[in-house]
């Protein structure tokens with residue numbers, strides 16, 4: 481059957497499949513990297529077909545849309561989208577951490593997710609890392625979830641979504657300055673007493689999503705560049721130090 | 727309890743930054759700011775993308791009144807779900823246009839299912855479909871790119887792709903229209919899109 485599904489990628493990209501087939505294809509895309517890659521590429525080509533159909537909409541449409549938007553609430557980000565993107569899977573550092581505590585406001589979730597590329601990573605995670613992904617989902621959907629983020633020195637962004645009630649957080653490190661294969665970014669939990677490693681990213685990686693269990697009294701989450709595999713103590717200065725709302 | 731998530735922490739120097747303005751004119755940047763609830767960013771995004779959304783709806787639905795309705799739904803959905811956009815997974819243009827195309831096609835299909843709409847499904851419409859598209863595409867560079875790239879496809883590939891995309895037909899319907907075998911059409915569509923992709927990348 482999967483052979484069958486492969487052959488539908490093109491028709492799917494054109495929305496030329498029926499609802500059943502669409503579901504089959506999108507399910508397949510979450511578990512087949514090569515099809516996901518192809519699907520993403522074809523989508524980028526397909527939309528260009530609309531280059532030749534541009535047409536000025538009636539002026540009244542603008543007013544109607546903007547008016548409706550003013551009274552339309554934006555959705556909280558979803559964890560998965562069926563048309564999973566082509567993206568190389570990244571290993572997710574698994575953290576076993578002492579108590580950490582923070583919280584993130586639900587309203588801000590949307591913003592963070594869009595900014596941080598949370599879902600890109602998640603879409604990739606879901607098939608093989610579902611327990612972790614489930615925990616991440618729980619954090620993002622927690623009613624008391626709050627968000628903090630910071631532009632990192634050298635580029636990229638570090639975003640923290642945390643729930644005080646769960647005592648858990650999701651840290652999204654996205655697109656930091658590129659590092660060679662003999663360097664790793666390392667994430668730290670910092671409180672008054674000092675810091676503790678929250679996890680070491682794969683050498684050479686500049687993006688990762690982490691789930692942190694047990695936030696305790698953490699004041700800020702820092703990221704440093706270290707030799708591959710990480711260090712016992714952070715090499716300063718930090719590339720980013722995201723203050724948690726306290 | 728905690729204050730706002732994105733605001734400066736009480737103890738640390740706030741190094742948290744506001745939404746950057748640089749590059750704000752790209753659809754991606756506008757979509758990001760839209761996700762933050764910025765009305766102005768959405769209005770700018772509207773100006774950038776509404777002609778594309780509306781034009782595609784007109785093309786697929788062939789009915790300006792319905793197209794306007796669907797375009798409104800699409801653009802409000804863009805606002806509502808901007809929070810889900812992730813530029814690592816594709817361009818904002820692809821994201822928005824995909825929503826528009828799906829909505830338009832869904833509208834066509836449900837109308838077909840309800841039997842309250844007779845869509846012309848004659849093989850003779852094939853050329854019309856393509857020619858009118860090409861004619862509309864004379865002035866702008868992107869138009870020329872797409873038109874040129876469509877020409878790199880074989881006749882059957884091109885017909886299958888344009889019938890499916892602009893006509894809103896399923897690949898089975900396309901097979902009927904072209905009097906070709908269903909598996910053949912599936913393959914031609916896929917191969918045709920691969921060619922289109924390669925060509926557009928070169929042209930970029």
Ligand SMILES: [Zn+2]
Pocket residue numbers: 486508512513514515516
């Ligand atoms: Zn596959």
